[in-house]
Structures are given as structure tokens and as C-alpha cells.
Amino acid sequence: xxxxxxxxxxxxxxAIAAAAQSKTAQQGADVRFMGGGTTLIDLMKLNVETPDxxxxxxxxxxxxxxxxxxxxxxxxxxxxxxxLANHAKVQKDYLVLSQAILNGASAQIRNMATVGxxxxxxxxxxxxxxxxxxxxxxxxxSGCPAIxxxxxxxxxxxxxxxxxxxxxxxxxxxxxxxxxxIHVQGPKGSRAIPFGDFHLLPGDxxxxxxxxxxxxxxxxxxxxxxxxxxxxxxxxxxxxxxYEFALVSAAVVLTIASGNITxxxxxxxxxxxxxxxxxxxxxxxxxxxxxxxxxxxxAEAALRGAKPQSENGFKIELAKRCLAYAxxxxxxx
Amino acid sequence: MRDLTRREFLxxxxxxxxxxxxxxxxxxxxxxEAAETVMRATDGASELAITLRINGxxxxxxxxxxxxxxxxxxxxxxxxxxxxxCDHGQCGACTVHVNGxxxxxxxxxxxxHDGAEITTIEGLGTPDRLHPMxxxxxxxxxxxxxxxxxxxxxxxxxxxxxxxGPDDTAxxxxxxxxxxxxxxxxxxxxAIQQVRKSA
Numbered sequence: 348x349x350x351x352x353x354x355x356x357x358x359x360x361x362a363i364a365a366a367a368q369s370k371t372a373q374q375g376a377d378v379r380f381m382g383g384g385t386t387l388i389d390l391m392k393l394n395v396e397t398p399d400x401x402x403x404x405x406x407x408x409x410x411x412x413x414x415x416x417x418x419x420x421x422x423x424x425x426x427x428x429x430x431l432a433n434h435a436k437v438q439k440d441y442l443v444l445s446q447a448i449l450n451g452a453s454a455q456i457r458n459m460a461t462v463g464x465x466x467x468x469x470x471x472x473x474x475x476x477x478x479x480x481x482x483x484x485x486x487x488x489s490g491c492p493a494i495x496x497x498x499x500x501x502x503x504x505x506x507x508x509x510x511x512x513x514x515x516x517x518x519x520x521x522x523x524x525x526x527x528x529i530h531v532q533g534p535k536g537s538r539a540i541p542f543g544d545f546h547l548l549p550g551d552x553x554x555x556x557x558x559x560x561x562x563x564x565x566x567x568x569x570x571x572x573x574x575x576x577x578x579x580x581x582x583x584x585x586x587x588x589x590y591e592f593a594l595v596s597a598a599v600v601l602t603i604a605s606g607n608i609t610x611x612x613x614x615x616x617x618x619x620x621x622x623x624x625x626x627x628x629x630x631x632x633x634x635x636x637x638x639x640x641x642x643x644x645x646a647e648a649a650l651r652g653a654k655p656q657s658e659n660g661f662k663i664e665l666a667k668r669c670l671a672y673a674x675x676x677x678x679x680x
Numbered sequence: 681m682r683d684l685t686r687r688e689f690l691x692x693x694x695x696x697x698x699x700x701x702x703x704x705x706x707x708x709x710x711x712x713e714a715a716e717t718v719m720r721a722t723d724g725a726s727e728l729a730i731t732l733r734i735n736g737x738x739x740x741x742x743x744x745x746x747x748x749x750x751x752x753x754x755x756x757x758x759x760x761x762x763x764x765x766c767d768h769g770q771c772g773a774c775t776v777h778v779n780g781x782x783x784x785x786x787x788x789x790x791x792x793h794d795g796a797e798i799t800t801i802e803g804l805g806t807p808d809r810l811h812p813m814x815x816x817x818x819x820x821x822x823x824x825x826x827x828x829x830x831x832x833x834x835x836x837x838x839x840x841x842x843x844x845g846p847d848d849t850a851x852x853x854x855x856x857x858x859x860x861x862x863x864x865x866x867x868x869x870x871a872i873q874q875v876r877k878s879a
Contacts, residue, residue, distance in 0.1 A: 352745075385769060388787050392767065401745075405792060429781075454782065455835065589852070589856035
């Protein structure tokens with residue numbers, strides 16, 4: 348592991364000031380915030396992340412889950428995944444989020460991992476994690492061996508000729524479907540970023556994964572007020588039953604009145620270069636009868652633009668079945 | 681002089697090494713009451729002063745900030761019951777409790793836990809007075825080679841206080857972060873269920 352300076356900032360302002368000296372934003376940067384460390388320390392051991400400074404933000408006052416005045420929920424950036432998933436209000440009103448988190452990682456890692464860190468979770472692409480290999484995300488311009496190599500678990504939506512890495516987060520898929528907002532404090536003040544605008548497609552800059560700028564500190568995430576009577580489900584399909592990343596996953600939030608779908612939110616995981624909200628699937632559901640034909644049409648719509656890599660054509664059919672099954676199960680719940 | 685046991689040899693050599701390490705290294709860390717800690721480790725030999733309360737005993741340590749909690753427990757404090765398996769959070773052999781919650785000690789830096797209360801397998805029970813979970817693992821034959829066992833038991837003890845459904849499926853799900861290459865899973869689940877049912 349590279350040598351680094353360990354700093355425990357006294358307050359968010361000190362953390363931001365220290366991080367603002369970084370040449371680039373959080374991921375891969377020379378100054379890094381440390382939350383649970385479950386991704387960052389792993390990648391530091393592999394010399395994939397080599398920060399000069401590590402800012403321990405675990406003792407900053409960002410660890411609360413609170414109701415917002417509008418009836419939504421404010422979740423601090425250092426709230427641990429297990430605390431969020433087991434929070435009574437999350438289990439009651441945002442079930443899809445609880446399910447997504449509990450489907451991710453292990454009990455130990457959920458006790459460590461933070462909300463802010465999960466938003467910045469890095470890909471599991473084997474070439475990214477191996478410094479002996481080229482990787483445009485790790486070393487811009489060096490090439491992408493995954494495109495002609497081992498890409499079974501990689502992306503079929505949102506990929507570019509420079510990068511096909513999948514976003515591995517489960518939590519983010521649920522937050523996309525719940526239309527969360529990410530709140531950031533930076534050297535220029537604070538701002539609120541709609542979830543769908545936070546992660547970037549790889550394009551020709553795959554090393555840039557989010558809109559964060561140097562010094563930006565994620566302080567909290569807000570969820571809008573719960574949709575009364577909504578039916579929610581997170582379904583994750585993977586190579587083993589637990590403690591494994593998704594091949595494909597689906598987060599659905601449906602409102603059904605008299606057999607008709609009046610509101611639908613759909614996001615997919617394990618197959619996109621970012622957490623993949625599907626407005627096409629939502630349009631195919633909204634205003635339609637909640638039946639098998641509608642669910643299949645939504646699944647077709649969600650995968651319409653999918654482009655398989657050499658090893659993962661199976662993901663297209665798997666994702667369609669995953670989404671249709673999730674919609675069917677949620678509707679019947 | 682009688683032969684040293686392997687454990688005694690490890691303890692002696694680790695403690696000696698640790699003492700030499702402190703004497704030889706330049707300590708440049710600053711620590712203020714305001715809780716801002718700045719550690720400049722640019723020369724590769726700098727160390728940071730921390731206190732860990734491990735199994736009820738305070739340990740005042742000086743460590744390189746790169747030291748994981750796992751390496752600190754094994755190499756600096758010489759408690760070798762906690763095992764290093766994959767060293768990347770994928771196997772669970774390194775599971776310990778920090779402030780009562782189970783974590784992968786390999787994915788955490790020791791300096792992040794200054795002031796924390798840590799429990800390792802050595803803090804659960806003794807050979808004469810086993811923790812009920814340790815006794816259940818013996819009674820149910822919940823291991824073969826034993827390498828993953830301390831992590832399995834630390835996870836299982838933490839599970840007793842976590843939200844977990846009554847059936848085996850729920851236990852298996854919550855134990856999925858602990859890999860057993862021998863495949864003692866069935867007996868591990870039986871041991872955990874024995875303790876849960878007798879509680």
C-alpha cells in the first residue's frame with residue numbers, strides 16, 4: 348500500500364478544505380475521504396487507489412437518519428448500510444431500499460459501508476482491479492482489454508468503446524427508483540443533485556464516474572415523501588444465492604388503482620455502466636392494466652437499447668425475465 | 681529450557697519486534713484534544729499513537745497508518761486467534777467486533793478505531809469456560825481444519841443480536857460473509873440454531 352497522510356478533520360468545513368487541494372474529484376484522486384473503507388482500502392491494497400492523503404470522515408456529524416419537513420427522509424453520508432436497511436421508516440415506506448441493501452455484500456460489510464461510500468462504489472471489472480492490465484478507467488488512454496476479454500459480468504447498457512465496466516451497487520439501484528437527491532457541500536457552497544444526474548456514462552472519460560468536483564463532500568441523501576400504497580420490490584439475480592454481485596437486478600415501485608398502473612418507477616442493476624433508471628419501462632407501464640402482457644412490454648422496452656459484449660448476451664434475456672418477475676411479484680404483493 | 685509452543689514463540693517474537701519498531705521509528709504524528717489528527721507518514725517510518733481497548737484491556741500503540749485492524753491485532757498486539765484469509769473482505773476469517781458490531785478487520789485501518797472497544801475470539805471465552813457459541817461449535821462439530829472458525833464464531837455471536845428470522849435460511853443468509861472451504865456449513869448452522877433456541 349502506498350504511503351499516505353492520515354487526517355481526521357474536525358468538521359465538514361475542514362474536510363472540504365483539505366479535499367479541495369486534490370487535483371481531481373473523489374474516485375482515484377490524490378485526496379480521498381474514507382468512510383467504511385470497504386471499497387477504498389481493498390483498492391489501496393491492490394494499488395488501484397493510491398491517495399497521498401486520506402481524510403477520515405467517520406467522526407463527522409453525518410450519521411443521522413431524520414424525517415424531513417415534507418415527510419421524506421434525510422440520510423447522513425456516514426450512516427452504515429445495516430442501520431439504513433434496518434431502520435423502521437425505511438422498512439415501512441422505502442422497502443425497496445432496505446431490500447436492495449440487504450441483498451448486497453455481507454453482514455460485516457454492511458456494518459462498515461456508508462451511504463456516501465456506496466454512492467461512490469467502484470466497479471468489480473477484473474481489469475480495473477489488476478494494475479498489470481490496461482484500463483481506461485484507471486489509466487486513461489491505456490485501452491480496455493475487457494471489450495475483447497472477460498466481460499461476462501460487465502455492462503450491456505451505457506457502455507462505450509472505451510469502457511464496459513458495470514456499476515456494482517445495489518443501494519444505488521433502489522435510490523434511482525426512489526428518485527433520491529444527493530446533497531453535496533464543496534468549496535463553492537452546497538448543492539443538490541438529482542440521483543439520475545450524479546453518475547456519468549463512461550463515454551471517452553471513463554475515469555470520471557460522477558459529477559463531483561475536488562473538495563465536494565457528500566453530506567446526505569434525501570428521499571422524497573413515500574408514495575402512499577406503493578408496491579415495492581428489489582429482485583437480484585446472481586451466480587450464488589448470497590454475498591455476490593448482481594448479474595442483473597431490478598428495483599420497482601408501482602402504484603396500482605383498480606387494476607391499472609397509475610405510477611411506475613423502474614431501475615436496473617448489474618447491467619449498466621451507471622445505476623440504470625428506465626423511463627422507457629416506466630412509460631410502458633403507466634396507465635396500463637397491471638397484467639403479464641404489460642410487464643413483458645415494459646421488460647422489452649427497458650432492454651431495447653442493450654448491446655451485449657462477447658460473453659454476456661445472456662444478460663438481455665435474464666434482465667427481461669428479472670424485471671417482468673419483479674413487476675409481477677410486486678403487483679401481486 | 682522447555683521448548684516454546686508455537687503460540688508462545690509468536691507472542692515473544694511479535695512483542696520484541698513491536699518494541700524495536702517503536703524505538704527505531706521517528707514519531708511525527710501530532711494529536712490534539714480537538715480530535716484533529718494529522719499524520720505525516722512520508723518517510724515510511726512514521727507512526728501514529730492510538731489506544732485500542734481489546735477484550736477489555738487498553739493497548740496504547742504506535743502504528744503505521746497503513747496498518748489494517750487485522751494486522752494490528754495479529755502482529756502488533758499478538759492476538760493470533762483472528763485469522764487472515766483473503767485479506768480483501770471476501771472470506772470473513774478476520775471478523776471481529778468493533779463497538780459490539782461485527783466487521784471485516786482486514787478492510788479497516790487501525791487508526792480509524794482509536795478509542796474503540798474491540799472483541800476478538802480471545803475475548804469470548806477460555807478453554808475452561810467456553811462461550812456458549814464456542815461450546816455449540818464443539819458439540820455440533822462446526823469445523824474441520826478450523827482456520828475459518830474464529831471468524832465464523834465471531835459472526836455467529838454478533839448474529840444473536842441482529843434482526844434474523846427463525847429458520848435456517850435466515851441464518852445462512854446472515855452467515856454468507858464467512859466462507860468455509862472445508863464445507864462445514866451444515867454443522868455451523870446447527871450450532872448457531874442450538875444457541876439461539878437455548879437463549
